Amino acid sequence: PVIESAKIMKDQHAYGLSRKRITISTSGIVPFIEKLPENIDASLAISLHAPNNELRDEIVPINKKYPIDRLIKSCKDFVAYYDGKRNITIEYILIDGVNDSKELALQLSKLLSGLSCKINLIPFNPFDGCDYQRSTSRNIEKFKNILVDKGFITTLRITRGDAIDGACGQLVGKLKNSIKGKNLIAHRTIS
Helix, strand or coil: CHHHHHHHCCCCCCCCCCCCCEEEEEEHHHHHHHHHHCCCCCCCEECCCCHHHHHHHHHHHHHHCHHHHHHHHHHHHHHCCCCCCCCEEEEEEEECCCCCCHHHHHHHHHHHHEEEEEEEEEEEECCCCCCCCCCCHHHHHHHHHHHHHCCCCCEEEECCCCCCCCCCCCCHHEEEEECCEEEEECCCCCC
């Protein structure tokens, strides 16, 4: 469905968007990434959020099926398909005390060395019932500066809507089961 939707977005008889306006985002489903260039000319964003398998297994469970080394190889192959003329966007949500340390920033820079990419740092948006918190401004800035010093194009997403619990990732915390009053979070098992 994702590739078909992107094709409709590009179709001149539908939305007519250029490939530069279409970005396919994935948490790291390697077979999908491997097939992507053959099926649609679009940009690619990877929700990475951790630079090693131990941490990524915890916060991005799909990593247990497609570990980081396979993911990064598929990203390098994606860039190579376009003769290095395409960057990948690496999305990295910063969670206080979880994935925002100097050591992890250095691990991330080492992991991504040799990959044509830009890094988009995203402050975590806490929601009711979640134990995670947003990294401090100081830690975010330190993390960003390490990546910039290592030569990476690094952006920091500005958080909008968090004052009304409408920022990215917060709405899931508001879903309530109207009968039982329990928070609902949809989980999908990938086999």
